[in-house]
Amino acid sequence: MTKGRQTKERIFSVATKEFAQYGYAGARVARIATKAGVNKERIYAYFGSKEGMFVKVWKHTYGLIIEADESFLALGDEDIPRLGEIVLRRYMTFHEEHEEFWKILAWENLQNGKHAHLIRGLKGPVHDHLKQLYYRGQERGFYAESVSFETFIFVLISVSFFFASNRATMSETLQRDYLDAHVRRSFIDECSQMLFPWLAGVKREVTPPVQAER
Amino acid sequence: MTKGRQTKERIFSVATKEFAQYGYAGARVARIATKAGVNKERIYAYFGSKEGMFVKVWKHTYGLIIEADESFLALGDEDIPRLGEIVLRRYMTFHEEHEEFWKILAWENLQNGKHAHLIRGLKGPVHDHLKQLYYRGQERGFYAESVSFETFIFVLISVSFFFASNRATMSETLQRDYLDAHVRRSFIDECSQMLFPWLAGVKREVTPPVQAER
Amino acid sequence: MTKGRQTKERIFSVATKEFAQYGYAGARVARIATKAGVNKERIYAYFGSKEGMFVKVWKHTYGLIIEADESFLALGDEDIPRLGEIVLRRYMTFHEEHEEFWKILAWENLQNGKHAHLIRGLKGPVHDHLKQLYYRGQERGFYAESVSFETFIFVLISVSFFFASNRATMSETLQRDYLDAHVRRSFIDECSQMLFPWLAGVKREVTPPVQAER
């Protein structure tokens, strides 16, 4: 029992990397078996089929961000001014910790989201909490009334995801090595200041520039 | 001769859609041949191999954004306040007009950018021009001194690309139908206000960016 | 011990059905194990191999007809006029009671009778007895001198076996539902009259063969 469990988990771990690297169509069951040090048949015994395996990998991978999101439930009113920055940094860190995440998601998107329905509503509770904080942030003048919570979070997810997925190409395009840790840190800092300018030098005063401009 | 040219272009057009839809590994030479109404062997006569065909498709696809970027050369100092908005709207429109673009790029990214070197420096001239305008925008106080041009453009590209590529999944996550034209328009408006808040109050005085883009 | 015996018999019974339904090539050891509620390895412990199991099933199945044949030893001179009819009805009943018999035999025949040698001469004693009765029947004018006992019994076996094995197809061909009990009964009656016409007019005088069989 324990031995089987171990084998199954070894296969799972190898499969995650395989699917991330090659995608569903490009992934090879034989390669997964070899890398996991097992016979192909074991894979079918444990996962039923290649697609069954992919679904399990995909669900688990998506579960990782749900888990990461849960840390946001600890945020309170005192975090409102930095809310956007916190979320951005959390997501940037998440992608750094789970390199395969964006790949699994991207492959899935390219396949026209065959399994997208599996994640419906999973983020609900966390988003509700963030939304409340964001609303209070709008009342207190930090976030523009005309910008919905959905757009706010969409932009943060966009930047972090795109950074993870396209930094190689962007390094070529912009002639900056975004794979370098230092460059990466600067990028995050600059982003925060671009999106939430009041954080910059006026940290103590907390005068939201949105209002100051008017 | 002309007939051969036509045949080749028909194949090319079909191949672009095929690679966009299925990716390199999932694309089928036989399917391309059938859809293009030719014999498989023609494809090999014209493109040498499946990979040769992909490279040509990829290069051409990347050329499209270079072309689109060229419209930015027409921008002048009077566009500086709306610079970010103009670029964002241009990219959003571009993705709408070329649905296959993000897919071809994404497939390529997932394959660890085997052909990324082919595009080195292609964007140079346009970026130089935009950079000059951005610098002047920083001097005039529109853009934060602490935010580099690279970060500025990175964020704009991120949002437009991610919107195109992940709007299906994000529709599920955020319970908003981003495939709907109206929702899409609101998203762009809100993004502009989130990223460039000073545009909000001055809407009436300046030419609306949608028109400026024309 | 008793438990093992039970297990073995459960496997055997399931295997018989499996081989009957799917044949040797189509039978699945795993399916037999599941249906018998045992581990596959048990099957190998008890039967050695898939083929070993088939041989046992085949031998046992063939034994059933030998057993059934033994009832013919009770026939005497008074049964001579109805001899053919009695045998026919007995075989028809046998096939009804042992649905899997013809299938197991047919699978075996199709495999070019790999195990046919196992049954050599098994029917000897019973056939000898029937043959004596048939000879006396010939002398008494019931059965044609020119028709050997072998042909006589061959025809009876043919009809009963073919009815069991091909009634589904024949139902389509002849547009008659031979799976229906009533149609089946008529068929047997008509057969008797076709093969042994003298029985027709004398029905009232002799004991009806259905009862004689008891």
Place this chain on the structure above:
Amino acid sequence: MTKGRQTKERIFSVATKEFAQYGYAGARVARIATKAGVNKERIYAYFGSKEGMFVKVWKHTYGLIIEADESFLALGDEDIPRLGEIVLRRYMTFHEEHEEFWKILAWENLQNGKHAHLIRGLKGPVHDHLKQLYYRGQERGFYAESVSFETFIFVLISVSFFFASNRATMSETLQRDYLDAHVRRSFIDECSQMLFPWLAGVKREVTPPVQAER
């Protein structure tokens, strides 16, 4: 075109033998390919799938007996006394000429007639003609009134089919070599006399014994 046709027919012919010998489950696509001297893929190009190939073989095989049956349309009133014998001999000959016929049909029966619906009503016209002759034969006293045409033909088909399919096993059981041409001929003769006794010595008189008995 012609070359492809040849190849396809070579595959078809090999496949017929393969399916006859091993049945659907036991047949091997690779073996068919090797024996036909082609690449496996050709089989899929021409027949789509293993099952597609089986269906084509099965339909063609069943078509053979339909074709053979057509010779019965030439029978007229003068053939009525010998009708049963003619049909029996025709079927015996058919099985001798098409050794694979009974096997293909038997495999199909064992698979519970998955494709039986394909042959519905195919025999209609020929049977209608035979039925008319049989009716007139009943009127003229050759065939018993109480025996339906369906039973009559069923018995003839049974004997010929069973002889073809079980003569190997029956040779063991009855200790007679039914594969020997001479034994086979005797069997047919004896059968005719058993089923249609008036044919025997009284050929010229044509007094049906059925009536003589009463």
Place this chain on the structure above:
DNA sequence: AATGAATGAGCATTCATTCAT
């Protein structure tokens, strides 16, 4: 320029059988 025929190398999946416990 164009096509139908042909192939080799794979690929997902299955299955009888064995092993360790």
Place this chain on the structure above:
DNA sequence: TATGAATGAATGCTCATTCAT
């Protein structure tokens, strides 16, 4: 006696690519 874990050898089927005409 019994089981879960493991394997090697298929097996049906696919696909990029080449060849002959």
